Amino acid sequence: MNAIVSICHFCELHGPSVVFCTQAFRDLLGFNVIADIETSPLENTRTGEDEEQTKDGKSDLWKYGRIHQDIVAQARNETPNETCVACRSFPHNKPGYISNDDSARVSYISSQYPLQTELYILVRQACIRSLSCEVCPGKEGPIYFGDEARGHVLSYTFFLRDVQARGFHRWYSIMVLMKDKMLLLNSWPFIVKHLKQIINNLQDSASKIYETEESVVNHRALRSAAVKMDNLRKQRVAGQPRSLCEMVGEEGVWQHLHSSFTWLLKASGLRLQERLVEGPPISSFMADCSDECGGLNIQQSYNILGSTIFHHLVHHLLIGRQVILRGNSDVIISALIKSIQPLLPKHCYRAIHFSPHYVDCASCNVLGLHSLVSIPQNVMAMKNLCVIDLIPKGETGEVSSKATPRTSSNLLSTQEVIKGDYQDPKDVQDIKDSIKNYTIKLTQEGPLPARPPQILSRIESAVSNPTLTYSTLCVYLSTIxxxxxxxxxxxxxxxxxxxxxxxxxxxxxxxxxxxxxxxxxxxxxxxxxxxxxxxxxxxxxxxxxxxxxxxxxxxxxxxxxxxxxxxxxxxxxxxxxxxxxxxxxxxxxxxxxxxxxx
Amino acid sequence: MASYSQEEEKHYREYGPGCEIGSFPKDFVYGPDDPDQDISLIFAPDQKPKILLMGLRRSGKSSIQKVVFHKMTPNETLFLESTNKIESENISNSSFVQFKILDFPGQIDFFEPSFDSEKIFGGHGALVFVIDAQDDYMEALNRLHQTVLRAHKVNPHLRFEVFIHKVDGLSDDTKIETQRDIHQRANDELVDAGMEQIHLSFYLTSIYDHSIFEAFSKVVQKLIPQLPTLENLLNLFISNSGIEKAFLFDVLSKIYIATDSSAVDMQSYELCCEMIDVVIDISDIYGKDEGAQVPFDKESSSIIKLNNATVLYLREVSRYLALVCILREESFDKQGLIDYNFLCFRKAIQDVFDVRKVQLQQLTSSLSSPILQNSHTNGPTT
Known part of the structure; x- marks a missing residue:
């Protein structure tokens, strides 16, 4: 994770100060990929420095993403010299701790101040803000503040008990500063959980020390007595700086914090990853609606079907129910079926335009049937389909009576018979004209979920909008x-x-x-x-x-x-x-x- | 206090033109006289006068605030933690004394560009700089100098008060010497910087006696624009009732809002403070508990006769204000006269309150009217 974790302390002498911070340095990916690492030009430019470093015996310690020494030096000069034990983790000019992660090519470095000047300013500002400006309800706890310019900060404020402190405790805070707000806030539960663990450990050890020291002598009484004894010396009793090591009674506390912070940086980086979801190209899913197949377009179908039936039909379609259109004109039925194609992605639209017998929903989800074909009872019982009938006006009763006695076995012949009866419409106008002779009715419908998917209302509002041309509508639908x-x-x-x-x-x-x-x-x-x-x-x-x-x-x-x-x-x-x-x-x-x- | 009245005059000149009532500048307690003109002021939360407590760390800023406004015993202040952020507190006990106290952490430089110094130092108020007299005060003087210069730059109307604090440990001679020395050095530095127009007032204070209350009273009084009226009323009252000295107290904090124009001596002030304590404690123990924060109501009054032929007389003025008088025993023979005069005095004070009430009502009623849409801050008075 690209973050900087730091411990801040409200020093009784110097106010808010940055005590310790851990950063991750990584090699620029580009260089490693282009050239083999050993012979990389970057490496060559470094050799001069490296030789210098070798003399100090630390060249090989900082392996990855090393920043220019001048910058480090500059940062050192910037830092205020007036520090006391309480607001210092490492003595001056000592870099602190380094951990190298060879597989990921990252070096984790802990030092008192961030090594880059611009980061130092950010961390310093955040430190003042976290200890002296922002208030967490209940005083101890995690808070978030920050903006794009000054970085986003998660700050966990806490106190450690100390007999020598004014008010018998000292304020600390651990801050995680990063530039990526979303990542920081998404990692909140994780970071806070682990910071809390670290803090609890510190507080427990500090409390132990506190109890031990308190058992030797009651510092409260001592302080009162000191005032009565000698007015001039009373201020010396409390408020002397004390280092964190001393307060938690652990020499290796910085080392522990280094490993904890390093782990936190590493683990929270691994926790959430941004990755491109791979899949077949989108275009393969898009229905091709450039040709007005069959003559009817979606807007016309909407007008023909009417808003209520259209709503039900599309709702069924979108959630994967089978939709059956029944009528005795195969041209009209197939035109209607083709017209709703743009509403679904290609892979979801499996239509049979006009079938002589029922086909189950596994092989098609839009089915055109002749009005005489009956749907098998067991399918009806499953209730996951929607049947729309086109009933010729005036012969409503006849169709239903006719439809019942026939079986699917002799459908082919009936189709022929009916074809003979009817003059099939040839073009759009014909379809429109002939459709006037039909009543459209929703005869069978399975139960629908209480609310349709969000996409439905967008489709409806688009389709019902008469000002959109067909091509615009197609573009809009495919965008959805x-x-x-x-x-x-x-x-x-x-x-x-x-x-x-x-x-x-x-x-x-x-x-x-x-x-x-x-x-x-x-x-x-x-x-x-x-x-x-x-x-x-x-x-x-x-x-x-x-x-x-x-x-x-x-x-x-x-x-x-x-x-x-x-x-x-x-x-x-x-x-x-x-x-x-x-x-x-x-x-x-x-x-x-x-x-x-x- | 010549400089004070000058400042006050300046103040009037600035705020005077819009005022309907001559002696009351309008930006402070009474609210704007002309609602059309100053509507924005009323709703800006920072319009209350501010008292900024500044100074080096451990100089006793938080202790002062706790002792004066929270009744903390001085010994308890030893166990206060160091202040890590600006602690802001609204003091709005009485209708007269309404201000905000900001307690600053001494470790932080609030003039850094990352702080909004306009917001911190702007507005009407006083900056109290606390110096620890028991410590080496050279560093404190440096800080005082810087603070005063920079705060003056941000807000030229800010008053500066210097508390030479923790003098309880010093002998009387050292006290005087310290005050003289600090006064000398601070003013010399200001003159060197060419800022002799900045006026610093110095007070010797300690939380272990009443000096801190007295010093704070003086600071607060300077923030009360109707002080001359109150003083005038008190003068009239004591001269007509044969009273030696009268204080108008804020009961809760024991700071005095006003006194008559005769000199204040520390003992009589302490005596009056103690009297308030007695009254409060007695009514705390025996008074009816009606859920009131302070057991102090309209009927509260007390007479204490001392063996040196002096009488202390306390009367309630308003819920949070008390009048405490010191008078000779023979003057107290005419108690009826005193009581009558007191009623007149109280009525006069209440009249002062009423002016404000009426204005607030006017303001709220006119707020709902659409005329205010085109209000402007510096427009002519109607």
């Missing part, structure tokens, strides 16, 4: 579908990732697994076992999950929660789920086929 196909892609990706994740609930290792070594060298180094870090699984869930240890119910809640997060992330709602699932179903089939082809 394009948008939703992208959402479906993300949906599929997350669903798949979830399935995989449930298979192997592995987590990023905790900082305790980091090995510390090389302590004997002049600069203490902690070499992280970067191998195990680098190969932790990709967690593309939208919230940190804790697999295992949850009750069934809790898990379900967590699931629901997660689903809501996902829906919110792709700008959808609960009632879009049927649509997403339907589109995704066919999508997978299609894409897997294409994958095989590739």
């Amino acid at each position: 579908i394009y948008e939703w196909i992208n959402k479906v892609k993300v949906w599929i990706h997350v669903q798949n990732a979830k399935k995989m994740l449930h298979g192997c609930p592995e987590r990023v290792p905790s900082p305790s697994t980091l090995q510390t070594s090389n302590r004997s060298s002049s600069i203490p180094i902690i070499q992280s076992s970067s191998h195990s870090l680098a190969h932790s699984p990709v967690m593309s869930t939208f919230r940190s999950m804790s697999p295992g240890g949850l009750g069934e119910r809790q898990q379900e809640i967590a699931h629901q929660d997660e689903k809501h997060h996902l829906l919110a992330a792709i700008g959808s709602t609960e009632w879009d789920v049927p649509l997403l699932e339907f589109w995704a179903k066919n999508f997978c089939q299609d894409s897997s086929q294409e994958m095989i082809l590739q």
